[in-house]
Amino acid sequence: MSNANPSPQPIKFYKSHEKVYPRETKGYFQNLRNITLLLLLGIYYITPWITWNGRQAILFDLPARKFHIFGLTMWPQDFFFLTLLLIMAGLSLFFFTALAGRLWCGYACPQTVWTDAFIWMERLVEGSRAKQIKLTKSPWTPEKIRKRVLKQFLWVTFALWTGFTFVGYFSPIKELAVELWTFEASAWQVFWVLFYSFATYGNAGFLREQVCQYMCPYARFQSAMFDKDTLIIAYDEKRGEPRMKGKKRNENENKAGDCIDCGLCVQVCPTGIDIRNGLQYECIACAACIDVCNEVMDSVGKPRNLVQYTTESNTEGRKTNFLRPRILIYAGLLGVLAIGFLIALFMRSTVQMDIIRDRNALYKVVSGNLVENTYTLKVMNKGNLDQRYQLVVEGLPDAKIKVLNDRVIAAGEIANVTAQVTVPKDKLVAMSQTVHLKLSELEGDSRDTIVEETRFFGPGK
Incomplete structure (x- = not known):
């Protein structure tokens, strides 16, 4: 008789990834997701090709430091507009998450949108979920090679077009297309096209739900924005349990819950979770489980919404309060910022002027009784037209101004203008x-004016 102990088995702390094959579903929420997908992809791929006043409608021209958004041209000096937009985007995320859970993740997140597009191409080539699983397990045959090659061709082509379109927002897309076709594109343009193509291919084609589960920080801190009145997708355990199927269900029909344990809610989930196990951070609130469960309930003659959008308060028998303090605070802040952003954008001037005093002398006495101060003006033409300006001095009696290098300033140009202000002693x-120095545009329809304050020095009394 041996006293030898069996060799200890290693404990594995990492589980190898198993590919998720989401089943196709139809229903109200899936239709909403399809409309959103087509709308967002359409905006992304079509917008760079739209022309506005002879140029690309949306173009972030980094070398020229100009950002064209339809009829508006922004400059680095307008960075605070971007700051406001980012703050508003963050507040919007807080607002919609507190109100309706992971609405962004399920319907509008780029990872979700592009993953759905890649899954659609995969289904187009390889067929339904069952056919995909069967194809994966089958040995390599000419038919399997043909399907895999065709799928990869569609994925790579779509990813390359995505990368090309992304770079087209920063480099004129029509010129970029010609340069890439004729192999005249710069090394940086080629690099970024390939980089974003690879990112699209990797994230949407292979990583998929792993991006949501392991890489996206939003999945980790979303619970901090949830409360008992936040909309979530939940399984009605009281109604569904005990779940039974087949012969066992027929034998215990009076005791069985409404859930027939078909497992379709797991099969349609793009992250592979079982919603019946409760709310999980992997859930992206795509509502596919709601659609497929409603189909099953219709087929077995049971009421719908065994899986539904609900709140924790509702599941506990209390009334859901949507107009709670955090929602009102988020909405109020968003409203104030949006109004402020629009007002600032509407009042935005197309001219900017910085005044630098002459550092060599505080003042000069010229022609006996005239005191002269010299200023260097940095004038920026933030408009789309070449511009000529008029400079006027205000605030001192009998003051006169002379511009030494008056000229037309091109659109987007920053010019140094020397001005001399003289005042009787x-x-x-x-x-x-x-x-005060007042600078007014003389060309175009807007004729913006800007007034800047400075100091005039003299010998005094």
Whole structure:
């Protein structure tokens, strides 16, 4: 008799990834997702080809430091507009998450949208979920090679077009297309096209739900924004349990819950979870389980919404309160920021001026009784037209201004303009006085005006 102990078995802390084959489903929420997918992809791929006033409608021209958004041209000096947009985007995420859970993840997240597109191409070539699983397990045959090659061709082509379109937002897309076709594109353009193509191919083609589960931080901190009145997708355990199927269900029909344990809610889930196990961070709220469960309930003659959008308060028998403080605060802040953003955008001037005083001398006395101050003006033409300006001095009696290098300033140009302001000595009441320089556009319809304050120095009384 041996006293030898059996060799210890290693404990595995990592489970190898198993590919998820989501089953195709139909229903109300799937139709919403399809409409959203087509709308977002359409906007993404079509927008760079739209022309506005002779140029690309949306173009973020980094080398020229110009950002064209239809009729609006933004400059690095307008960075605060981007800051406001980012703050509003963050608040919107908080608002919609607190109100309706992971609405962004299930319907509008780029990872979700492009993954759905890749899954659609996969189904087009390889067939339904069952056929895909069977094809994966089958040995390599000419038919399997043909399908796999065709799928990869569609994926790679779609990914390359996605990368090309993305770069087309930063480099004129029509010129980029010609340069890539004629092999005249720069190395950086080629690099970024391939980089974003690879990112699309990898994230949407292979990683898929792993991006949501392991890489996206939103899945980890979303629970901090949930409360008992947040909309979630949940399984009605009281109604569904005990779940039974087949012969056992027929024998215990009076005791069985409404869930027939068909497992379709698991098969349609793009992250491979079982919604019957409760709310899980992997759930992206795509509502596919709701659609397929409703189909099953219709087929067995049971009421719908065994799996449904609900709240924790509702499941506990309490009334859901949608107008709670955090929702009102988020909505109020969003409203204030949106109004402020629109007002600032509407009042945005197409001219900017910075005043730099002459550092060599505070002032000069010229022609006996005239005191002269010299200023260097950095004038930026933020409009789309070449512009000529008029400069006027205000705030000092009998003050006159002379521009030494008056000229037309091109659209987008920052020009140094030298201006000399002279004031009769007897009109000065102090050694330092406030003066305003008013710069007005002379071309175009808007004729924006900007006034900047500076100091005028003199000998005083």
